[in-house]
Amino acid sequence: MPAIAPSYFLDPGVLAETLDSMRAGAPLVQCLTNAVVTNFTANVLLAAGASAAMVDFPGESGDFAALASSVLVNLGTPGSEQRASMREAVAAATAAHTPWVLDPVAIGALRIRTSLAHEFAAASPTVIRGNPSEILVLAGSGGGGRGVESTDSVTAAAHAARQLALRTGAVVAVSGPTDLITDGRRSVHVHGGSPMLTRITGGGCALGAICAAFLPAHPDPLVATVSAHAFYSAAATRAEAMSLGPGSFAPAFLDALHLLSPEQLRATAVLS
């Protein structure tokens, strides 16, 4: 394992093509997510051009995971019935080769979700997306953040992210002012975005759903995940310029996800 994964050059034209392909495919994203952000997450998917289906209880979540284009498993409020639903969906997604994203929200001090996150990380997720504190916990090298907020920087979690990627086979995305996406061998940083995403609830959770939406749009999950982050950041930058505070930011962000063209993404994305 290299101490530092080499940075990977990705032509912004590929981002534009992947966005175009996502919209053309209109992927049906099944979300098993937390009770706080279901509405915003569905609206983010619809605004971006995907379809959303929040099929999330035992007896249906497995059947649907076999039909869905991709699946999001977000551990924000994992009550007992939802834990059963998630296990059913993960098993069905794996059997059907449906790509899926794991978002280990607020793991660390909270025992049930932390144990569940380790269980799911071992079940071959396509992507793991979290904040630096969450990625450090999942990699076995941190104690967790403050509720849903990270107390660690993206840089501090970079080594853990690569280790986690190599161990699980997942693309690992670490969200922060600059995002890091790595598969353990290649790493890409996505710049831009807006601090307003931390002043609305679901700013991170909905990014996990957008990652799921992009996975069917490109055969390389690293490229799909980078494209998802660049798209999300570009829309957030645009929305911040049109808003007074978090209240006006949220609808402006949904508008921007709807209106941002592949060409605009190509022209404004900043990767390194």
Next chain:
Amino acid sequence: MPAIAPSYFLDPGVLAETLDSMRAGAPLVQCLTNAVVTNFTANVLLAAGASAAMVDFPGESGDFAALASSVLVNLGTPGSEQRASMREAVAAATAAHTPWVLDPVAIGALRIRTSLAHEFAAASPTVIRGNPSEILVLAGSGGGGRGVESTDSVTAAAHAARQLALRTGAVVAVSGPTDLITDGRRSVHVHGGSPMLTRITGGGCALGAICAAFLPAHPDPLVATVSAHAFYSAAATRAEAMSLGPGSFAPAFLDALHLLSPEQLRATAVLS
């Protein structure tokens, strides 16, 4: 049963009177609905001038159904506790002669909700509202759509809608670019609306709640349901003209539901 139900002439002045009567009555609408759209549904009801109560768990939902002005049963995320709650509410609404609306969300491939929808359709709902694919499944002549999205047209579901109405005694409303409302003998089409309602989550689900709000406002459930659809469509048309995308559409739509006057409804509704 006629192969084609005759179209029914409805004076737009009746729509205006029914809206006026709904607002004057401020009906208390009990919603047993899916986790994704509870917030938006409550806000739609409040903006329109109704009251919303999301009393939805066993031990309380039956008691409340006896007090409520009307009840909505929406099958979008029917977990086990909610299924028990819905059965309790349907029984109490029936016993108390409280009008109620069934919204059979995404039935077809998903077994639990499909079985539940057939059970409730046989329990004398006042109105059944769905997209064309859902109505075809409930009438026994279709396989279902793509998640919450219809893969069939309103026209393709017209015959099934009339059959379903005659079999269940319910008014059946089929939503699409043009809506069809029928009681099996009479049929009305409502024109207008906005495709933006398909780019926000809950655009169809909240229409079910508005149907429930209008039921106490007119003795003929067909007239009440047509009035609800015409009101909803007129507000959507107005909101689309004031928005850039789905993000700005949602608040503009709530404003329009609040501001649209009976006179404006009378002047702009297009029925056939």
Next chain:
Amino acid sequence: MPAIAPSYFLDPGVLAETLDSMRAGAPLVQCLTNAVVTNFTANVLLAAGASAAMVDFPGESGDFAALASSVLVNLGTPGSEQRASMREAVAAATAAHTPWVLDPVAIGALRIRTSLAHEFAAASPTVIRGNPSEILVLAGSGGGGRGVESTDSVTAAAHAARQLALRTGAVVAVSGPTDLITDGRRSVHVHGGSPMLTRITGGGCALGAICAAFLPAHPDPLVATVSAHAFYSAAATRAEAMSLGPGSFAPAFLDALHLLSPEQLRATAVLS
């Protein structure tokens, strides 16, 4: 017990200092609240400058209540798993001396929540916040309102509020066009606000969360609760002036919570 608690003079400068202190502390508010308003409540907290954590199921809610800055227990949709979660959180908050707020939503005719509200009122909440009908029921002198809406005035509930405060040791806040906050010995009225808060869902529920956010910011819970109400009212007044209806009011309100400065609060608050 005095028949009429003397009004209490509170310098508006104290409101400004308490707001400043709340934002500097960025309290982590754990919300056990109803399914309809989780998203809006979290967004209100984030806009105001607090942090939100909706950790709300058995096995985690107690652990988190020991870490949180304060806790909100809102009885809007208390299903069986949430009731267990609330009991766990209340016990842990009490053991850890974490301040907590009880919001007895829609008690009266609904038996499960009414019984639960009496149980929690006896468990030494720091603050009890409700509408007049809810406070009357909890004090033992009323039958309840119409769903979540009050059918009694703040004035009619003033005596009951003081009795309830003296009996439970809690600060009691009664919400209405003018809010009353009392600890049984001292009483303060907060003027202002906006009727638009009754045309969006969660207008009252999120105020309970803001009370929780302010509790760690001042040692006197009466002062903290008055400051929370004055802040909330000032933001609502400002938002109403910038909105066309309830749809545009909601984002304008979140912006106002984010933008309102301590100095603006000091200059515009009206207490009596």
